[in-house]
Amino acid sequence: MYKLRSCKQMHSHSDRITIYDQENFQGKRLEFTSACQNIMECGVNNICSLKVECGVWAGYEHSSFCGQQFVLERGEYPHWESWSGSNAYHIERMMSFRPICSANHKESKMVLFEKENFIGRQWEINDDYPSLQAMGWGNNEIGSMQVQSGAWVCYQFPGYRGYQYIMECDRHGGEYKHYREWGSHAQSFQVQSLRRIQQ
Amino acid sequence: MYKLRSCKQMHSHSDRITIYDQENFQGKRLEFTSACQNIMECGVNNICSLKVECGVWAGYEHSSFCGQQFVLERGEYPHWESWSGSNAYHIERMMSFRPICSANHKESKMVLFEKENFIGRQWEINDDYPSLQAMGWGNNEIGSMQVQSGAWVCYQFPGYRGYQYIMECDRHGGEYKHYREWGSHAQSFQVQSLRRIQQ
Numbered sequence: 001m002y003k004l005r006s007c008k009q010m011h012s013h014s015d016r017i018t019i020y021d022q023e024n025f026q027g028k029r030l031e032f033t034s035a036c037q038n039i040m041e042c043g044v045n046n047i048c049s050l051k052v053e054c055g056v057w058a059g060y061e062h063s064s065f066c067g068q069q070f071v072l073e074r075g076e077y078p079h080w081e082s083w084s085g086s087n088a089y090h091i092e093r094m095m096s097f098r099p100i101c102s103a104n105h106k107e108s109k110m111v112l113f114e115k116e117n118f119i120g121r122q123w124e125i126n127d128d129y130p131s132l133q134a135m136g137w138g139n140n141e142i143g144s145m146q147v148q149s150g151a152w153v154c155y156q157f158p159g160y161r162g163y164q165y166i167m168e169c170d171r172h173g174g175e176y177k178h179y180r181e182w183g184s185h186a187q188s189f190q191v192q193s194l195r196r197i198q199q
Numbered sequence: 200m201y202k203l204r205s206c207k208q209m210h211s212h213s214d215r216i217t218i219y220d221q222e223n224f225q226g227k228r229l230e231f232t233s234a235c236q237n238i239m240e241c242g243v244n245n246i247c248s249l250k251v252e253c254g255v256w257a258g259y260e261h262s263s264f265c266g267q268q269f270v271l272e273r274g275e276y277p278h279w280e281s282w283s284g285s286n287a288y289h290i291e292r293m294m295s296f297r298p299i300c301s302a303n304h305k306e307s308k309m310v311l312f313e314k315e316n317f318i319g320r321q322w323e324i325n326d327d328y329p330s331l332q333a334m335g336w337g338n339n340e341i342g343s344m345q346v347q348s349g350a351w352v353c354y355q356f357p358g359y360r361g362y363q364y365i366m367e368c369d370r371h372g373g374e375y376k377h378y379r380e381w382g383s384h385a386q387s388f389q390v391q392s393l394r395r396i397q398q
Contacts, residue, residue, distance in 0.1 A: 158251070
């Protein structure tokens, strides 16, 4: 049986992402090992395809890490649809990105709260949930979240679909007490699936 | 801490799905507890929103369980984008669906093969993989698969994005020896993430 080892186990090198200004890995090509706040400052108007070679990254619709969020795990993304998932608004744009340093697949822990400001029923999780309702969560919303370790991605719809909201233990002190803190694209408390982010 | 129980633990009732012929759970409403081969025979032209109340279902673009596949776990799906994910062709149509009887989240097991016809390197898995490459799989393709227990969903792109291919232990004898057996929408061996289907 084939023995697998992750990128970080095999190599001592750090995070690495390659972006292209055309679809299907064509056009101008740039390689990064750390955050890029505005791809236009590197002479590229937009990212149209990309490869994550090591680590896990967060991509953003706008510069300075704003707008729609896209979790980018290792692999090949030939066009915008390949990282966007299904979204309520379709703007083919990714302008900034950064590594998700706290991602720790095995040690991730988070507490979900029924209501905003960490009140109501609570539930501690350390696993992936393609359907929160299938596991007994009462409705299609989460009021607030406390990330105790690792990094997570929450989704509007079951099966890891719809808007992506990246939650990290080392940002906001791991506290997300209202959907307004999930990102500028969040317009409601709706979360129906969530999972740990894999390093 | 809130104690969660799944739908199947709480109730003895069987699979249940409610479909609507308008978006946002509007219009004509029909409830099913077993497969529907052609929604038009029930007097509905198309499914525009749905709620999975119990069990896990496979939805299909065309009648008779053909065309693009959509895994439907428990939760609310207000429009086509909420179940389709990001797809290479955007046809807002779901005409048939059926329960995925073999889904067994805890007991799922599958063997991946590097090449078609169950040859080349192999890897036995019983967990979810948002990035196969992050776990050491050498490229962005899987040649063939043997599902030994449970049901799985494979995706073109990392992070559970792109085309969905549903693989079950009790169909095809669990054997998927070429991408032509994954479904009529499969056009290549490309698979970059996969996961167990949750009951």
